Amino acid sequence: MTRNLLNRRQLLITGAAVLSGHTLVRAHNGTVHVTIDKLAFLPAEIQIKAGETVEWTNKDRFAHTATVKGGWDVLIPPGKTATHVATVDDTVDYYCRFHPNMKGRIVISA
Amino acid sequence: MKILVTALGTACLILSASIAGAADKPTDPQIAHIAYSAGVIDVEAAKLALSKTKNADIAAFAQSMQKDHEAVNDMALALVKKLNVTPQDNATSQALAKAAEEKRAELGKLDGAAFDKAYIDNEIAYHSQVNGALETLLIPSAENAELKGLLETGLKLFQGHQQHAEHVAAALQ
Ligand SMILES: [Cu+2]
Numbered sequence: 001m002t003r004n005l006l007n008r009r010q011l012l013i014t015g016a017a018v019l020s021g022h023t024l025v026r027a028h029n030g031t032v033h034v035t036i037d038k039l040a041f042l043p044a045e046i047q048i049k050a051g052e053t054v055e056w057t058n059k060d061r062f063a064h065t066a067t068v069k070g071g072w073d074v075l076i077p078p079g080k081t082a083t084h085v086a087t088v089d090d091t092v093d094y095y096c097r098f099h100p101n102m103k104g105r106i107v108i109s110a
Numbered sequence: 111m112k113i114l115v116t117a118l119g120t121a122c123l124i125l126s127a128s129i130a131g132a133a134d135k136p137t138d139p140q141i142a143h144i145a146y147s148a149g150v151i152d153v154e155a156a157k158l159a160l161s162k163t164k165n166a167d168i169a170a171f172a173q174s175m176q177k178d179h180e181a182v183n184d185m186a187l188a189l190v191k192k193l194n195v196t197p198q199d200n201a202t203s204q205a206l207a208k209a210a211e212e213k214r215a216e217l218g219k220l221d222g223a224a225f226d227k228a229y230i231d232n233e234i235a236y237h238s239q240v241n242g243a244l245e246t247l248l249i250p251s252a253e254n255a256e257l258k259g260l261l262e263t264g265l266k267l268f269q270g271h272q273q274h275a276e277h278v279a280a281a282l283q
Pocket of ligand 1: 096102
């Protein structure tokens with residue numbers, strides 16, 4: 001009974017996290033993967049530690065970039081991957097220079 | 111600014127005229143033709159810009175337009191082939207082509223900074239016009255789910271182009 005309740009509660013919590021759309025993706029083996037599909041960064045927000053790598057996989061037929069205003073700029077050609085090694089000050093909003101309606105966010109965790 | 115307003119006014123006139131002319135909503139073969147023609151027009155504009163401009167930002171923008179519109183038109187061709195649909199010419203496609211031809215002649219007479227400004231202002235107006243048509247007419251009228259899906263991707267792409275053009279225009283000032 002207690003165990004059932006606990007399981008149910010966990011299920012609800014998981015469901016809520018998915019619904020909120022703020023499911024932060026954590027790094028596996030030091031790399032966080034972001035997929036670009038139909039002009040969207042998926043997931044739009046990632047959490048990463050300084051020194052770990054963000055890897056974008058572009059599934060579109062169009063070239064995109066991950067660009068930080070006044071900061072770094074990564075070109076991601078169609079069908080290719082590109083990476084950026086996160087630094088301590090990389091809690092940033094980024095966008096695509098070619099399609100500025102594409103937006104993403106990186107949060108540096110301690 | 112006055113040029114932009116005029117261009118937008120013209121764009122709205124053309125669209126409302128062609129929508130009013132065809133009281134019925136466009137069919138999938140007509141929609142495919144309109145979307146494809148809209149892409150070809152922007153590729154032509156990009157080629158003109160690449161042959162004339164000396165501005166690095168304008169050239170980079172034009173290159174990006176050429177590549178993106180060619181890519182999305184390749185996707186459209188593959189889709190109509192798969193669906194066994196033959197794109198059908200229609201009043202809206204013809205109005206778009208006629209307006210584009212006039213604009214190309216107008217831009218062809220300009221050089222240097224005057225060309226750059228007129229080109230990028232027209233890119234903003236043109237993408238805005240096409241996005242309006244996609245949102246209010248083409249996407250709602252599309253029957254086939256895959257065609258609708260491609261038009262929706264096209265809308266996101268062209269909205270991105272419009273914002274990109276706005277950034278380039280702002281940097282020219
Ligand atoms: Cu992009």
